[in-house]
Amino acid sequence: MTDQVIDVTGLRRVYGGGFEAVRGVSFGVGRGELFALLGTNGAGKTSTMELLEGLAAPAGGRVRVLGHDPYTERSAVRPRIGVMLQEGGFPAELTVAETVRMWAGCTSGARPPAEALEIVGLGKRAGVRVKQLSGGEKRRLDLAMALIGRPEVLFLDEPTTGLDAEGRRETWELVRALRDDGTTVLLTTHYLEEAEELADRLAILHEGRIAAEGSVADVVAAQPSHVSFDLPEGYFVGDLPPLAALGVSGHEIAGRRVRLRTHELQRAATGLLLWARDARVELGALDVRAASLEEAFLRIARDSEQAGTEDERAGTKEMAV
Numbered sequence: 001m002t003d004q005v006i007d008v009t010g011l012r013r014v015y016g017g018g019f020e021a022v023r024g025v026s027f028g029v030g031r032g033e034l035f036a037l038l039g040t041n042g043a044g045k046t047s048t049m050e051l052l053e054g055l056a057a058p059a060g061g062r063v064r065v066l067g068h069d070p071y072t073e074r075s076a077v078r079p080r081i082g083v084m085l086q087e088g089g090f091p092a093e094l095t096v097a098e099t100v101r102m103w104a105g106c107t108s109g110a111r112p113p114a115e116a117l118e119i120v121g122l123g124k125r126a127g128v129r130v131k132q133l134s135g136g137e138k139r140r141l142d143l144a145m146a147l148i149g150r151p152e153v154l155f156l157d158e159p160t161t162g163l164d165a166e167g168r169r170e171t172w173e174l175v176r177a178l179r180d181d182g183t184t185v186l187l188t189t190h191y192l193e194e195a196e197e198l199a200d201r202l203a204i205l206h207e208g209r210i211a212a213e214g215s216v217a218d219v220v221a222a223q224p225s226h227v228s229f230d231l232p233e234g235y236f237v238g239d240l241p242p243l244a245a246l247g248v249s250g251h252e253i254a255g256r257r258v259r260l261r262t263h264e265l266q267r268a269a270t271g272l273l274l275w276a277r278d279a280r281v282e283l284g285a286l287d288v289r290a291a292s293l294e295e296a297f298l299r300i301a302r303d304s305e306q307a308g309t310e311d312e313r314a315g316t317k318e319m320a321v
């Protein structure tokens with residue numbers, strides 16, 4: 001049996017005005033795994049994360065973190081998790097060292113404050129007031145606080161927002177090292193590259209629902225690759241070899257520009273290039289593009305929007321439970 005550290009089933013969150021931000025989300029995270037929640041603005045990442053952190057009670061469904069309900073059994077869960085919120089909001093007048101010391105004082109089994117600051121690269125900034133830190137340094141301080149209690153499970157809500165490229169890479173290395181030490185990590189991010197770099201598995205949230213889930217490779221493999229080119233003068237799509245025989249599953253034409261979709265990129269590209277060679281023509285602005293997480297992400301957002309429009313047209317309406 002896998003050691004399921006986070007177990008979420010049919011989770012729902014409804015805000016005061018009746019808006020349903022999380023609409024039946026289910027996933028699991030095993031011990032030592034790094035799971036990323038991706039999604040567009042407003043997809044429901046933070047709303048989901050807060051339910052897992054025990055900051056609010058769900059409107060429906062079930063959450064277990066380390067085998068406990070994080071809301072009703074907060075005292076059993078809180079000492080074993082570390083939470084990095086989107087905004088830390090620490091007192092501006094305290095120094096970095098004072099802030100960490102204060103937090104360590106409220107945490108059982110805390111790391112020495114200096115160690116926590118070293119881990120996140122703020123050792124040299126210990127004497128600086130929080131208000132004098134840069135945005136990126138504040139994010140690192142948030143991370144130091146999340147790490148202070150040596151958590152088994154780390155929740156990171158957009159941990160690298162506001163960091164420059166180097167700071168982002170450093171944070172990735174740190175998060176990877178924590179995962180390699182056995183910490184289970186759940187993180188939200190807007191950065192697809194961050195999920196590609198770090199995630200063992202990920203879920204793409206869209207409008208409160210999981211639209212895709214799996215390893216990066218699984219999610220990408222479900223998406224088509226593309227071959228685009230300009231048709232040579234005097235040629236039409238009908239002059240190309242039969243597209244189905246090239247493993248092409250669909251195509252679009254805009255003027256002379258042709259875009260082919262395929263799950264067999266090598267076959268499609270080879271067939272097309274052999275045809276061009278034999279016909280002695282050049283395929284203008286040829287672009288051969290393997291499926292990527294970015295494509296998957298954009299396509300999911302687009303498809304869900306289309307499905308939503310079709311639902312509205314059909315007059316279907318979701319019933320509040």
Ligand SMILES: Nc1ncnc2c1ncn2[C@@H]1O[C@H](COP(=O)(O)OP(=O)(O)OP(=O)(O)O)[C@@H](O)[C@H]1O
Pocket residue numbers: 015016017019021039040041042043044045046047048190
């Ligand atoms: N306190 C609240 N009251 C009402 N609606 C809220 C509240 N907090 C969030 N929402 C709405 O719930 C939806 C999901 O918000 P949430 O912050 O969870 O998304 P997110 O995926 O984390 O977005 P972002 O990437 O922008 O942080 C949004 O439409 C948001 O406007």
